Amino acid sequence: MRLSGRQISCIRGGRGVFAGLDFEASSGDVLAVVGPNGSGKTSLLRLIAGLLVPAAGSVLLDGGEAERTLPEQAHYLGHRDALKPALSVRENLSFWRDFLGGAAGDAEQCLTAVGLGHATHLPAAYLSAGQRRRLSIARLLVVRRPVWLLDEPTSALDTAGHKLFVGIMREHLASGGIIVAATHTPLGIEARELRMGGPA
């Protein structure tokens, strides 16, 4: 499987964010998108996720499932956690498992895997920032999708959480997944860097 972008340009609010960007990642690769604030890291991830339309160029996934589009084969872990405070931890995760569909795993097991096994009945409103992030990471596990688009995935995670997440990423890569992560802090995993320029 190969994820590639060719000559991508992104324009937001009438301002060019980046132009002529090329990238490539194959199964088992981590692409770390680095660069100063405002250089378009999040824009690039949202563009791959199909949430933004490129002004020029295209993003392609070769070797994926033919009848599913790239966004349908990708997980997007953004700044916002997509959690409902009124629902319990388990309800939040079960909803995304049922909604995203596909090859789904067991919610309980995934919660245990991210260290939230003790809090499944707790309303998400009571979670700390780090626990919210862990719950979002559980979403990556509960539905199997080959491409992971991670925006500052380790923010708010403690050292143990970070270590746990590195393990989760390694497992994903070993099973042939691709990770594109925008990050300021080292991911703790060997990665190729995609350096974005300063503000255009």
Add this chain to the structure above:
Amino acid sequence: MTALAALIRRDIKIALRVGGGALIGVLFFLTVTVLMPFAIGPDLAVLTRLGPAILWLGALLASLLTLDRLFTADHEDGSLDLIVMGQTPLELACAAKALAHWLAAGVPLIVATPALGLLLNLDASATSAVALTLLVGTPALTFTGMIGAALAVTLHRGGLLLAVLVLPLSIPVLIFGVAASQAAITGPLSFGTPFSILCALSLVSLVIGPFAAAASLRHGLD
């Protein structure tokens, strides 16, 4: 199918829990209707004549009250991004969300109508006529209102804008809803004519609403 069922279940659950909007609508409906006799005066004949209009206005405003959060809540916490990325067509997801909103916020209004009809001196047949018109008319309010809710996603504090956008669209529903109720109570028009048009308005909005809302969501995502 499981995806849509999950979405409907989730939205209803959120609406019914603490901080959800389902009961606020009924409470608002109750307040408007209870205050009306005090404003109009104790003339029973006048109350009977105005009753259907008051109930319809109350239901219209009550259903608008919570509608502006239909998509903004999901937009703010990032859920909307994932819904757009999902395999479920966005049009169907929009329809599911609107249906959930109607079940959680619209149906309680209809259930409350008989009790509120008493306060407006409506007899049993008149109340059931109003309840019946609300049953077929409120889906139209929700599904046209959804278009405004989708447009409001890109604008922060779009709540007031929603009212401005949606109220003109709901005027036909209001006209035929009240006309059908009046026809059932006083005549001389037959109940069937305005009622059929009301049904037609609902069916048209069921088709147009999800497509318009999905198009505006796709366009507005940023």
